Amino acid sequence: MKVMRHLFTPEGDADLIxxxxxxxxxxxxxxxxxxxxxxxxxxxxxxxxxxxRLHRLAQQLPLAVISGRxxxxxxxxxxxxxxxxxxxxxxxxxxxxxxxxxxxxxxxxRDRLRSVAAELQRAGVSVEDKGASLALHYRLAADHGAAVxxxxxxLEPIDPGLHVFGGKxxxxxxxxxxxxxxxxxxxxxxxxxxxxVLYLGDDVNDESVFxxxxxxxxxxxVGAEHHESAARYFISGPSEVSRLLDRILQLIDSPAExx
Numbered sequence: 001m002k003v004m005r006h007l008f009t010p011e012g013d014a015d016l017i018x019x020x021x022x023x024x025x026x027x028x029x030x031x032x033x034x035x036x037x038x039x040x041x042x043x044x045x046x047x048x049x050x051x052x053r054l055h056r057l058a059q060q061l062p063l064a065v066i067s068g069r070x071x072x073x074x075x076x077x078x079x080x081x082x083x084x085x086x087x088x089x090x091x092x093x094x095x096x097x098x099x100x101x102x103x104x105x106x107x108x109x110r111d112r113l114r115s116v117a118a119e120l121q122r123a124g125v126s127v128e129d130k131g132a133s134l135a136l137h138y139r140l141a142a143d144h145g146a147a148v149x150x151x152x153x154x155l156e157p158i159d160p161g162l163h164v165f166g167g168k169x170x171x172x173x174x175x176x177x178x179x180x181x182x183x184x185x186x187x188x189x190x191x192x193x194x195x196x197v198l199y200l201g202d203d204v205n206d207e208s209v210f211x212x213x214x215x216x217x218x219x220x221x222v223g224a225e226h227h228e229s230a231a232r233y234f235i236s237g238p239s240e241v242s243r244l245l246d247r248i249l250q251l252i253d254s255p256a257e258x259x
Contacts, residue, residue: 024196025194050245109155113134125151195216197218222237
């Protein structure tokens with residue numbers, strides 16, 4: 001895995017110019033990318049200044065949000081309608097229809113979690129059932145290590161038909177057959193007939209996109225603390241997202257010659 005470079009460098013800007021010149025699909029994760037991470041997921045909000053920039057961009061380029069949240073939850077938080085919204089880590093695409101078998105694959109885990117609900121609650125673990133995925137949040141736990149140990153114990157043995165992966169103070173569970181973000185993004189790029197893609201994400205589930213990137217994809221990890229990633233570039237955090245959006249708007253208004 002190569003060490004990432006900062007996007008705001010001459011090399012990064014040259015790649016950005018190249019991508020924007022090709023009328024790309026602009027795709028973003030939500031939590032930790034567009035919206036800063038907060039203690040309670042229900043309180044996450046995209047800064048108004050970022051929303052204004054996204055709304056302007058959505059009027060000029062195809063724009064997508066691909067998140068672990070549900071599509072309904074994302075729509076409530078965005079305040080505008082991007083061309084594409086995909087939820088549940090790639091498994092919920094309104095234009096693809098429902099896949100009941102992906103939800104049914106989680107029924108065994110649901111039963112297991114219900115049987116230890118009181119123990120999870122005492123440990124500060126909250127269970128979020130999003131239909132096509134489950135999220136076990138432990139950010140508010142008094143002892144994060146103990147919470148993780150409890151989650152691991154409850155989930156063992158892991159059904160081979162499930163995919164369990166971590167995140168920022170959360171353990172996620174989806175059907176192993178479900179589409180991930182990389183599959184979803186490739187489908188959206190084809191749907192938008194996009195000649196290039198710019199993707200921003202900050203978490204474990206975004207690595208599937210970074211690892212699957214194609215030559216015409218510019219991938220950016222949000223967060224300087226992750227220096228090893230399959231993403232090509234990084235920016236320091238959500239605070240730099242607005243700077244990137246401004247640069248894209250500038251390039252649209254005054255196109256530069258792609259290198």
